[in-house]
Amino acid sequence: MPNIKMIARKAGVSISTVSRVMNGSKPVSPDLQKRVYDAVQQMNYKPNSIARSLILKKTNLIGVVVPDVSNSFHAQLLSGIEEITAQADYGVMICNVYRNMKQQQKYFNLMLERHVDGIILLHENTIEELNEFQKMTNTPLVLASVPLEVPGIPFVGIDEITAAYDAVTHLIEKGHKEIGLIYGDCTALGILRKEGYEKAMRDHGLTMKEKYLTQCPCSVDHGYQAMEQLLCSGSHPTAVFCVSDEMAVGAMDCAYDKGLRVPEDISFVGFDDIEISQVVRPRLTTIHQPIKEIGKEAARLLIEMIEKKSGSMKHSGKDQAASDESRIILKHSLVERGTV
Amino acid sequence: MPNIKMIARKAGVSISTVSRVMNGSKPVSPDLQKRVYDAVQQMNYKPNSIARSLILKKTNLIGVVVPDVSNSFHAQLLSGIEEITAQADYGVMICNVYRNMKQQQKYFNLMLERHVDGIILLHENTIEELNEFQKMTNTPLVLASVPLEVPGIPFVGIDEITAAYDAVTHLIEKGHKEIGLIYGDCTALGILRKEGYEKAMRDHGLTMKEKYLTQCPCSVDHGYQAMEQLLCSGSHPTAVFCVSDEMAVGAMDCAYDKGLRVPEDISFVGFDDIEISQVVRPRLTTIHQPIKEIGKEAARLLIEMIEKKSGSMKHSGKDQAASDESRIILKHSLVERGTV
DNA sequence: CTGTTAGCGCATTCAA
């Protein structure tokens, strides 16, 4: 790979001139300009972004910390992020946290060593971890679909409580009174959705039965197992709200295996509206999230924060307050299909 | 963020000494060593990987060019790749080609500018593009699940022809004679799978009927449409081999809507064994690919190529021949579920 | 407008 010096020599100019025409940072006479362009063409020169990063203190790289890329929800978020960052000429580096949840500190360090310009978190850290991170650096951070409230770290997502509330209310409006819940782990997300369920039940004067509440990890298989548990008590609810589509699909499956018809004998509402909810029979009624949009908004916001920061550093030398958009709430919607 | 100079000052040593203890590249007296470690601790120093990359000419970054991250198959490949690269301390940068297939050249340039150490292609380029790329640079390249034969570019995946052959043979063994095909675009992948179908039909003395062959893009919706076409001729095959699970699910759906029972009236075999094949009813019989394994093997191989290259550069200064493992073929299998 | 110079943060010769 040729470097700037080789181009300068070939074009018979100084390296600063080459730099100037590459970046358009200062006027250069048409004559020299052409000579440089020609040399660039002939030698197929591409500026070394490593060297640029070093001096500009900007990598044009953003990091995305994701629990599991192979999960459909996260993959879609990522796809949205990538779309925007690519347009803005940023690269995205992914960090799959997967099973080793403990080592996020490691991932943060990795990103800091590589000097990413910003980070999008699809994975829920503890508030302490986030605070510590903020103390350590001022690398902009955005939470995408991780509903935590941390000063200085904006959140992009939907109103989880209301969405869950809407799901359950829909069931209630259809006449259901005995409504079960399959909910997830103790993440902010899980807790909020459960809260929405409880609020809806309360607001409509319905009582929650302990035995119709089951907790399980978010997967089809676990949803199946959770449903088995719900069903083994003899009686069963007439409807179940599942805090994710995966769980719902598993639960439906279980109901089916037990000889229950959906929606005649038992109804289901899921959450997220990922692909599988549209291929199961009957089609899953669920809460639609604009997943890709969330990713896009998160990326847009992060880039805005990055550029604002580097802008303000030039002018004042000290950090501005973070973006004023500390919470971007996108609209969810209930999509009625065939399971209610 | 502190830099090496600050650490040196704090520890009262030279920057070279700091460098040496950070990398363990040369012996350092225990005394100085301790002073450096202490300074590193106190200031929370992390070496700037940008600067290291510049001087070492190694970014420890690999690029992954992917058609669409939100596609389940690719997401799984990516997940496998990430697992291995993370272990070996490489970062992965993704490039989502998505709709703008034309601009791969742009993506290649992007990766070259960023000086990635190697690239994994999940996306099918033309052979010309690949040759041109090879002429331009000696950045190692691996094809994952892109069955192209290009000298110097290893491939990791399954034996596509045999896999398709097995799928169709299974149908034939179950007594089917009128077997339709829903196949994809004119990629190497699509062509090979079609070839497997044709070979199986021929080998078993079955004739292919033109009207039972339909081409469509790889998606559930298009599979549905393709099936509609197949069905509109009045008569219909007793079984259909679809070159992807998405197509198969769409096709099954169409059959269902037309009042056909699966597998009583019509059978289906898919390809890939992605998640949805296990949630549809009846469960889709399909060709299982070890998707994540393919990703892992591709990453393993790429890293091997990278390290071999940088090793050989030190010794001889000229490039070694690429790795001798030019084709890694993993085993596929037919998983019988409920659609045959 | 153009060229010369000085670093960005680090690894690595070369002397000591």
Place this chain on the structure above:
DNA sequence: TTGAATGCGCTAACAG
């Protein structure tokens, strides 16, 4: 063993 000096490829003052 240690430190001073050089340079990776590039941008941005600074002088002309």
